[in-house]
Amino acid sequence: MNFTIxxxxxxxxxxxxxxxxxxxxxxxxxxxxxxxxVHNEEAPDQSTHEFYERMRxxxxxxxxxxxxxxxxxxxxxxxxxxKDVLYLGFSTGLSGTYDAxxxxxxxxxxxxxxxxFYAVDSCAAxxxxxxxxxxxxxxxxxxxxxxxxxxxxEELKNNISHxxxxxxxxxxxxxxxxxxxxxxxxxxxxxKPVLNVNYKxxxxxxxxxxxxxxxxxxxxxxxxxxxxxxxxxxQIVITHGDSRQDAEFVIDTLKSRYTFxxxxxxxxxxxxxxxxxxxxxxxxxxxxxxxIFDKR
Numbered sequence: 001m002n003f004t005i006x007x008x009x010x011x012x013x014x015x016x017x018x019x020x021x022x023x024x025x026x027x028x029x030x031x032x033x034x035x036x037x038v039h040n041e042e043a044p045d046q047s048t049h050e051f052y053e054r055m056r057x058x059x060x061x062x063x064x065x066x067x068x069x070x071x072x073x074x075x076x077x078x079x080x081x082x083k084d085v086l087y088l089g090f091s092t093g094l095s096g097t098y099d100a101x102x103x104x105x106x107x108x109x110x111x112x113x114x115x116x117f118y119a120v121d122s123c124a125a126x127x128x129x130x131x132x133x134x135x136x137x138x139x140x141x142x143x144x145x146x147x148x149x150x151x152x153x154e155e156l157k158n159n160i161s162h163x164x165x166x167x168x169x170x171x172x173x174x175x176x177x178x179x180x181x182x183x184x185x186x187x188x189x190x191x192k193p194v195l196n197v198n199y200k201x202x203x204x205x206x207x208x209x210x211x212x213x214x215x216x217x218x219x220x221x222x223x224x225x226x227x228x229x230x231x232x233x234x235q236i237v238i239t240h241g242d243s244r245q246d247a248e249f250v251i252d253t254l255k256s257r258y259t260f261x262x263x264x265x266x267x268x269x270x271x272x273x274x275x276x277x278x279x280x281x282x283x284x285x286x287x288x289x290x291x292i293f294d295k296r
Contacts, residue, residue, distance in 0.1 A: 003084040003116070003146040005137055006074055008066065008097060009039040010090045012239050012267045013130040021137035026074050028097065029064045030271045036064075039271055048268040052242035052279045061275035065096055071104045075117075079108065084116035084146050088133050088153060091123050093202040095272070116146060120153040125197060126273045127237035127265070128162040128285040134235070134265075161288035162197035163222040165215040167243070167280025194218045216246055219284040220253040226288040232258050234286050237265045241274050241281035250284060 008026040018025065027038045032054050039047065055061055078085045087105055089098030102119040109117045122132045136153050144152065192215035196204045209215050227234055236254065240247040244266070251264045268274075269281050 003086055003140070003149075004078040004081075005133070005140060005149075006078065006085050006087045006101075007129075007133045008090055008101075010095075010097070010125060010270050010272045011088070011129045011133040012127045012237070012270050013134060014265065014267055017134060017265070021134065021141065023133060023137055024074055024078070026066050026070055026101065028066050028270075028272050030275055031062045031064065033059045037271070038067075048271060048274070049242055051271045052274065055274070056279050061271065063095075063272050063275050065100050068100070068104065071101050072108065075105055075108045079112040079115050082115075085118070086136070086146050086149055086153075087117070087119040088129075088136060089119060089121050090129060090272075091125050091197070091202075092121050093123065093197075093200050094125055118146060118150045120150060120157065122153075122160070123157045123197075123200060124160050124162065126162075126164075126269050126283055126285075127239035127267060128160045128197065128283075130239075130265070130267065131235065131237045131285050131287075132156060132160050158199060159228070159287045159289070161222070161226055161286050162283065163194065163219050163285075164196075164277070164281060164283030165192050165194050165219060166277050167192075167212065167241070168278055170278065194222075212246070216250050216282060217253065219250050219282065220257075223254060223284060223286055224257070227286045228289055233261045235262045235265070236260070237267070237285040239267050239269045239281075239283045239285075241269045241277060241279045243280045243282060246280070246282050250282060 004024055006024045009028045011025060030037055075085060085105065087101050089101060092098045098121050105117040105119060109115055122129050124132045135156055136149055139149050139152050192212060193208050194206050194215060196206050198204045209218055238247045238250055247266055269277060269283060
């Protein structure tokens with residue numbers, strides 16, 4: 001492989017796939033009750049479970065931009081090996097991480113004039129970001145050049161569909177994404193929102209249902225309605241806020257309808273997204289037609 005794919009720890013994928021496809025990920029920073037923590041790539045399940053347990057106990061979580069030194073270290077590691085870098089970034093509609101890494105990369109290539117640096121805003125998050133990175137890594141593995149992968153990534157980002165639901169609106173309220181009145185009423189009436197990330201990478205509430213089970217079934221219905229054909233050949237990804245049983249319920253619902261060529265991928269919602277969505281978040285990701293993507 002003559003170039004490095006660099007991403008960050010918000011690209012939610014099992015560590016086995018990250019290692020298999022040689023994806024480099026910059027660890028992102030988050031805070032729990034003002035304690036600075038770094039998303040641990042080598043033990044993500046353990047650290048992420050503890051993160052959600054602390055949130056359930058009332059701890060307040062927040063996020064920050066990545067440590068600049070870490071960005072430079074990952075870039076320099078690749079350039080020192082004579083490799084070009086393709087950076088696939090967390091949605092700019094949700095974070096400033098992409099802009100920070102892109103700026104660092106542009107500065108770094110001035111010191112390495114024979115190296116190439118490209119950056120693509122995925123407009124994606126969590127498992128959608130992970131699916132995006134995985135597909136580009138598979139493209140590289142097929143023998144595609146860095147320029148071919150950049151073109152592929154720019155097209156692909158318009159087709160990664162994000163659908164998710166949360167157990168409580170309390171955490172979205174804390175982040176200013178819903179009003180306090182709306183969050184109180186929804187929690188009191190057991191209303192569960194179904195939300196989407198639009199083509200700009202922004203969080204958009206779509207509709208509400210009553211009850212957890214209906215919200216989970218609604219995610220499966222979005223796949224029925226929007227997923228590209230043939231649906232059985234889709235690589236779906238589902239992520240969860242320390243609620244694997246609910247994630248498996250959605251997968252089992254889809255498996256009862258489709259015989260998938262690829263086993264669905266299941267992983268945690270990382271702490272960077274989880275700080276804003278909270279425990280119990282369930283998110284489903286797949287590829288959908290751009291025309292539908294722009295309208296929903």
